[in-house]
Amino acid sequence: xxxxxxxxxxxxxxxVQSLCVFLNFDILNIFGVQAEPNLQGINxxxxxxxxxxxxxxxxxxxLCFTVGTSQWTYATNMTDxxxxxxxxxxxxxxxxERITWNKASSFxxxxxxxxxxxxxxxxxxxxxxxGLPDEKYNEIYHLxxxxxxxxxxxxxxxxxxxxxxxxxxxDIDLEGVSKIMEKSRNPLELAYIxxxxxxxxxxxxxxxxxxxxxxxxxAAKINGFxxxxxxxxxxxxxRNFEDEISESFQRLQPLYKELFxxxxxxxxxxxxxxxxxxxxxxxxxxxxxIWAQEWSHIEEIVxxxxxxxxxxxxxxxxxxxxxxxxxxxMSEEFFTSLGLKPMPPEFWKDSMIEKPVNxxxxxxxxxxxxxxxxxxxIKQCTEVGMQDLISxxxxxxxxxxxxxYAKQPYLYRNGANxxxxxxxxxxxxxxxYNPTHLHLVGLFNxxxxxxxxxxxxxxxxxxxKVAYASFAYLVDLWRYEIFRNGVSNMNSDWWELRxxxxxxxxxxxxxEQHLDPATKRHIAADIPYMKYYVALLLEFQIxxxxxxxxxxxxxxxxxxxxxxxxxxRLLSDALSLGKSKHWKEVLRLLTRGKTDKISADAMIKYFxxxxxxxxxxxxxxxIVGWITKQEDAALFQPLVSSNSNQNLxxxxxxxxxxxxxxxxxxxxx
Ligand SMILES: *[C@@H]1O[C@H](CO)[C@@H](O)[C@H](O)[C@H]1NC(C)=O
Ligand SMILES: *[C@@H]1O[C@H](CO)[C@@H](O)[C@H](O)[C@H]1NC(C)=O
Ligand SMILES: [Zn+2]
Numbered sequence: 001x002x003x004x005x006x007x008x009x010x011x012x013x014x015x016v017q018s019l020c021v022f023l024n025f026d027i028l029n030i031f032g033v034q035a036e037p038n039l040q041g042i043n044x045x046x047x048x049x050x051x052x053x054x055x056x057x058x059x060x061x062x063l064c065f066t067v068g069t070s071q072w073t074y075a076t077n078m079t080d081x082x083x084x085x086x087x088x089x090x091x092x093x094x095x096x097e098r099i100t101w102n103k104a105s106s107f108x109x110x111x112x113x114x115x116x117x118x119x120x121x122x123x124x125x126x127x128x129x130x131g132l133p134d135e136k137y138n139e140i141y142h143l144x145x146x147x148x149x150x151x152x153x154x155x156x157x158x159x160x161x162x163x164x165x166x167x168x169x170x171d172i173d174l175e176g177v178s179k180i181m182e183k184s185r186n187p188l189e190l191a192y193i194x195x196x197x198x199x200x201x202x203x204x205x206x207x208x209x210x211x212x213x214x215x216x217x218x219a220a221k222i223n224g225f226x227x228x229x230x231x232x233x234x235x236x237x238x239r240n241f242e243d244e245i246s247e248s249f250q251r252l253q254p255l256y257k258e259l260f261x262x263x264x265x266x267x268x269x270x271x272x273x274x275x276x277x278x279x280x281x282x283x284x285x286x287x288x289x290i291w292a293q294e295w296s297h298i299e300e301i302v303x304x305x306x307x308x309x310x311x312x313x314x315x316x317x318x319x320x321x322x323x324x325x326x327x328x329x330m331s332e333e334f335f336t337s338l339g340l341k342p343m344p345p346e347f348w349k350d351s352m353i354e355k356p357v358n359x360x361x362x363x364x365x366x367x368x369x370x371x372x373x374x375x376x377x378i379k380q381c382t383e384v385g386m387q388d389l390i391s392x393x394x395x396x397x398x399x400x401x402x403x404x405y406a407k408q409p410y411l412y413r414n415g416a417n418x419x420x421x422x423x424x425x426x427x428x429x430x431x432x433y434n435p436t437h438l439h440l441v442g443l444f445n446x447x448x449x450x451x452x453x454x455x456x457x458x459x460x461x462x463x464x465k466v467a468y469a470s471f472a473y474l475v476d477l478w479r480y481e482i483f484r485n486g487v488s489n490m491n492s493d494w495w496e497l498r499x500x501x502x503x504x505x506x507x508x509x510x511x512e513q514h515l516d517p518a519t520k521r522h523i524a525a526d527i528p529y530m531k532y533y534v535a536l537l538l539e540f541q542i543x544x545x546x547x548x549x550x551x552x553x554x555x556x557x558x559x560x561x562x563x564x565x566x567x568x569r570l571l572s573d574a575l576s577l578g579k580s581k582h583w584k585e586v587l588r589l590l591t592r593g594k595t596d597k598i599s600a601d602a603m604i605k606y607f608x609x610x611x612x613x614x615x616x617x618x619x620x621x622x623i624v625g626w627i628t629k630q631e632d633a634a635l636f637q638p639l640v641s642s643n644s645n646q647n648l649x650x651x652x653x654x655x656x657x658x659x660x661x662x663x664x665x666x667x668x669x
Contacts, residue, residue: 041107049107049117056100056124057410064371064410067093072368075379076352078360098137101130123411126234131222132215140215143208147524150204156196159189174290181290182297187275191507194285198506201524202491202515209518210487212526217483229480232528236417237582244598245530248537249473249501251600252466255607257625258614259466260503263287263295265621266302279623281499281632283507291520292504293471295463302463304617305456311435313443314385320443324353324382330441331392334432338561338568341403343396346375355381365391367398371413373406386433393432397425400571405578416574416583418531423538424575430543430557430606437560458557458610465536466607470502472533477501478517479529491516495636503626510636537598538587544602545590546571556606 043049070089074082101124109121129140156177157170172180172193180193216228225231233241260282267286268276275286288297300306317327328351332343355363363381365388370376378395382388401424405413415421431437435457438444474497481497482490491510494517498504510516518524544556550564561567574590584596604611618624 041105041109043107044111046113046117049112049121050114052103052107053117053120056103056120059096060100060410061371063089063093063096064369065375068368068370072370072377072379075362075366076356076359078362094141097128098130100124101128105130120409120411126223127231129216129219132219136215136218140212140219143212143215144526147205147208147212147518147526148521150208151201151518151521151524154197154201156193156200159186159192177290181285182288185270185301187271187286190285191283194290195508197290198510198514198516198519201519202517203513205518205524206513206515209515209524213482213487216526220483227483229476229483232476232480232483232530235528236534238584245473245533248598248600249469249533251604252469255462255604255611255614256466256470257503258611258618259462260626261618261621261624262304262614263298263302263463264626265618267298270301279627281503281505281626281628284498284504285507287467287504291471292502294465294468296460299460299463303456304459304613305452308452308456310460311433311438311444311453311457312386313389313438314387316443317384317386317389322384324380324384324388327382327384327389327392328353328378328396330389331396334393334428334562335396335400335568337563338571339565340400340568340572343399344374344376344403347377347399350375351377352379353382365395367395367402369399369402369413371410376402390429390433394425394429397428401425401575401578404572404575405580407576408578408580412578412580414579416577416579416581416586417534418528419534419536419538420583420586422532422535423542424571426535426539427542427546430539431546431559431561434558434560436558437562440560440562454555454557455610455613458607461557462607462610465603469533469536469603472529472536474498474501475517475520475522475529476533479523489638492636492638496633499628499632505628505632506635508635512638534598537600537603540602540606541587541599542590544605545592548592555609556602557609 067086067089070082070086074086104121104124107121109118109125112118112121129137132140152174154174155170156172158172159180174197177193177197181190184190184193213228220226220228220231223231225234238244264276264278264282267282268278271286275283282292284292286298287295289295295302299310303310328343336342352361355361361381362379365378365380368375368377368379376399378392378399380388380391380395382392398421401415401421402413415424435444435446435449435453439446478494478497481493489512491512491514495506495510506516520529521527522529543559546561546564546567547556547559549570550559550561550567552559552561570590570592574586577586577589587598588594588596
């Protein structure tokens with residue numbers, strides 16, 4: 001009671017304050033928007049609108065607290081009882097969202113005179129599908145939850161090179177699949193597991209997915225958009241969004257192609273011409289990841305200086321007797337050294353920083369905002385080591401964002417755009433996973449850092465970041481295309497994009513009964529993906545900006561903002577805005593007026609020493625990048641392959657494992 005009342009009071013203060021801040025200009029119209037949603041409300045009474053938004057603010061904050069609490073309870077104690085309670089709370093919230101949509105749509109927002117009220121109404125209406133009639137609204141949410149279920153219930157059979165029937169052990173889930181893709185160096189096993197996963201996850205979703213596309217488009221049209229892709233892009237409130245990111249992507253291509261070429265040469269050495277074609281695209285199964293989206297797990301095969309150790313302070317941390325608590329304290333000290341906030345007492349009391357022994361928990365690291373301006377927590381099964389040290393800083397950066405925008409109204413307690421939260425946290429990680437910083441905190445002796453060590457370090461980062469850029473960019477390009485042009489040849493469209501932008505082809509023939517993009521959870525679960533691409537570029541832009549503020553000189557990858565009050569001030573100024581300003585304004589603030597564009601410049605600057613090095617390494621290559629041939633496209637042509645369909649189910653396991661083998665020559669070129 002007390003909490004929600006105080007929440008309401010500050011919401012009112014914010015409403016009044018923002019009136020002063022925004023005066024008479026509409027934040028959405030400064031940069032122009034692609035389409036104005038055309039919702040048919042008639043109420044233009046500002047008093048009614050403000051009243052509705054005040055009530056929304058306090059009720060949404062309250063529900064965020066109750067739902068958040070039930071989710072936390074389940075995530076940190078996975079019992080059936082806790083799950084049921086969570087689902088109940090989520091259902092209440094879903095109902096509230098539908099009612100909110102109906103109320104918001106009763107206003108003619110375009111004639112509401114207060115700019116903040118107008119923007120709030122738009123934020124409540126767009127991307128919510130509330131305009132669908134009840135039965136369709138329920139249908140699309142059912143479809144999404146069914147697709148999520150299919151996705152999480154996929155189990156694949158283990159590879160067995162004796163052709164024996166192992167199907168009773170077909171119990172490998174995505175985690176197991178990922179482990180095999182990361183660790184196995186047997187191309188037959190990798191191709192087999194790749195096929196198993198893609199054949200079992202995609203096809204059962206196909207019909208549901210097509211209906212989902214249809215319904216999502218209907219909902220978008222009701223909101224006044226051409227299609228659901230346009231509505232997704234509207235989240236960026238920027239008419240030039242597609243051009244801007246496409247431009248940044250073109251800028252990254254030369255670096256990507258140099259990296260790609262070097263990696264291909266090493267993979268060719270390892271696997272030979274039966275698996276890798278020189279000058280050709282790479283098959284998706286040998287890059288250490290089921291989606292070939294980042295390549296860090298094959299570092300040991302492709303790294304330039306195998307004899308130089310990678311920077312890893314895990315051993316030193318163990319030697320110094322680190323504990324999870326000490327890692328959290330060290331992380332907090334990083335932020336307070338910048339002049340940012342210490343973690344509040346509730347954080348230390350209620351966070352889960354170690355894996356409990358007596359119950360089942362979700363171990364993935366996450367940072368929580370309970371929307372009551374009091375409770376903030378991290379959940380992480382921390383293991384003493386470098387990876388979790390960085391992860392702790394990353395999650396705590398999310399908490400800093402929460403703490404700084406806490407004073408904003410509910411709808412503005414968010415990243416400036418969908419990519420900002422991750423961008424900020426990863427920018428902090430860049431400052432921590434960094435020889436300079438690890439030296440300063442006494443975990444690493446950087447006396448031995450030479451040119452080769454730097455190149456090796458940047459190469460490892462490139463396998464994560466540069467490789468990922470192409471994938472992160474194309475996932476939603478595909479989705480936009482499907483929303484725009486319809487669902488025929490969906491799978492070959494996917495592979496065309498993968499071949500064109502990533503230089504990746506399937507290891508085995510695909511056809512239109514497959515739905516390979518849906519083997520990525522975000523597609524099956526209706527979660528936008530472009531934000532990861534945006535976050536990746538922002539990560540470097542924000543890092544670069546903070547380093548400039550900190551007075552850093554020299555190579556960007558050696559910059560550490562630790563103890564820089566200037567960097568801290570700049571960061572807290574940006575974080576405090578939350579979503580209250582257009583993200584372009586926030587970006588302009590961060591870069592001290594230099595730019596308001598999403599750009600690849602900072603990322604290219606970071607990798608510049610590696611880029612120069614790669615160009616020298618590749619100077620004798622005939623092709624930097626890849627040439628596609630007929631045989632590549634034949635792997636996913638909708639017509640050519642439509643009758644070579646092999647559905648790998650548990651029932652025809654033996655037959656199919658033989659087919660897998662007989663297919664191998666196709667991709668051995
Ligand atoms: C876990 O949840 C159950 C309810 O399902 C509860 O009885 C139990 O006390 C909880 N355990 C802990 C450690 O909180
Ligand atoms: C395959 O057969 C060989 C020789 O008979 C045996 O040593 C091996 O364990 C078998 N592999 C599996 C996975 O069953
Ligand atoms: Zn994060």
